[in-house]
Amino acid sequence: MSLTLADAIERHILAQLAVAGEIALQRVELARQYGCAPSQINYVLATRFTPERGFLTESRRGGGGYIRVRRAAQPELGRIAAALRAQPDGIAQAPAHALIARCRDAGLLTGREAAMLQALTRREAIGLPLPARDVVRARCLVAALLALSDER
Amino acid sequence: MSLTLADAIERHILAQLAVAGEIALQRVELARQYGCAPSQINYVLATRFTPERGFLTESRRGGGGYIRVRRAAQPELGRIAAALRAQPDGIAQAPAHALIARCRDAGLLTGREAAMLQALTRREAIGLPLPARDVVRARCLVAALLALSDER
DNA sequence: TATAATAAGGTCAGGGAAAGTCAGAAACCT
DNA sequence: AGGTTTCTGACTTTCCCTGACCTTATTATA
Structure with missing residues (x-):
């Protein structure tokens, strides 16, 4: 350590x-x-x-x-998803993971949910070449966040 | 030896x-x-x-x-992920959703987690043509389940 | 009031300290 | 002999940290 x-x-x-x-x-x-x-x-x-x-x-x-x-002030899940969907080029791994971590820290996601999302938005998990990878990552993330904004 | x-x-x-x-x-x-x-x-x-x-x-x-x-704390999910990873052709939407539902019913996933996973493994979320779609779906699912097998 | 001196913070290239990757050699079995 | 596992070395990538030089704001001084 x-x-x-x-x-x-x-x-x-x-x-x-x-x-x-x-x-x-x-x-x-x-x-x-x-x-x-x-x-x-x-x-x-x-x-x-x-x-x-x-x-x-x-x-x-x-x-x-x-x-x-x-x-910084944290926007809600729905707004985050909407903003993400507006990105035509998708989202790279590092900003995606940072976004997920912020949602977790803001109490919008549990630790398990955040760990899951970070794992499946890793380059190796998606396993496509750029630029398709960033686009798929964004679509999956949007779908996941929207599903949560309905739930609960 | x-x-x-x-x-x-x-x-x-x-x-x-x-x-x-x-x-x-x-x-x-x-x-x-x-x-x-x-x-x-x-x-x-x-x-x-x-x-x-x-x-x-x-x-x-x-x-x-x-x-x-x-x-990893939950080897159960780890084993499911390993089995899924062994499928060379990936997994289609229907069996994937069934698998997620079974995990939820078995108490391995919360309702929110299952909803998220089902949403982001939908055809439209991944948005690729077959057969790549099934492969990416499986990879993402594997990554997610493995991440959960660790978390608390 | 200009101008010079001083007191901050900003930027960037680059060196060093790790860990990652991968092709291929070596060793070990049948 | 052939296939599998083990092991290495060269090269790559990432992260940490500094020093030299630059920009901006305040204060002292002519």
Whole structure:
């Protein structure tokens, strides 16, 4: 269980977010705490706190600069399915999995349901060449999410 | 009864699993212990710790990379998935839906899960011509059931 | 009021550290 | 001999992390 620096910083930020819902951090200061290059903070934000994963960040440079991080509002399943269906090129694996994870975190999907959907939207599961794969992935996902929005 | 290297590594991992239920190993490190090529670890995992045998593996590359191995919790679903995977022509819609219904009635799937799976294995959801459609349907179903065989 | 200095954060290429893949060699059976 | 299993090495892909350089905002100064 090797905890990388990026993992540690991610936890740090997540812990702060759990308390406050919206936080402002100072890049150099955080980098100093972890003894790393300031750009490492950008790396963590870029790979873990993306819009796809349900986070929004904004920042300001110059004197008194900051980076603000907050959770994005989550739309409901039906709207998600509709938005997905509007994509003519389908959806790639990474954004699809991020989308599923967000739905799970928002309580729209159970852990089992999310695991199932992520498994069957993997490249190897669909097993078609691009671009057909992304299209089929999107269609299956839409069908699944719509089925759930009827159920319950 | 010659004990191959692969057998030894298999026992090593099984012993660890017996203690912990879920383990994280480092490929290079394990290879070093056994004085073999790192890819030998992949061979062992690919031939002995397969989903059909009730194991799941996930990994991360790069700095701080790892391979995690755990036992699947619901071997029942795993066996069904293995049987399905053995069908070279895939599975048609009607038998697929019947299979899903049986799993639901047997308490292996919730109503929501079954509804999702039936929706996304419909012809229109997959949207491919035969015979590819039946093949993709089977692959997706296998992936989904295997994922569930792990989850709680 | 311009202008210079200072104090932030942003970007990107690239090196290093893992794990993955796959063809083919080697070993082991019938 | 033929087929199956084991094992390796070369190459690929992914992820982490840094350092050099760039852009923007504030503050001090002429």
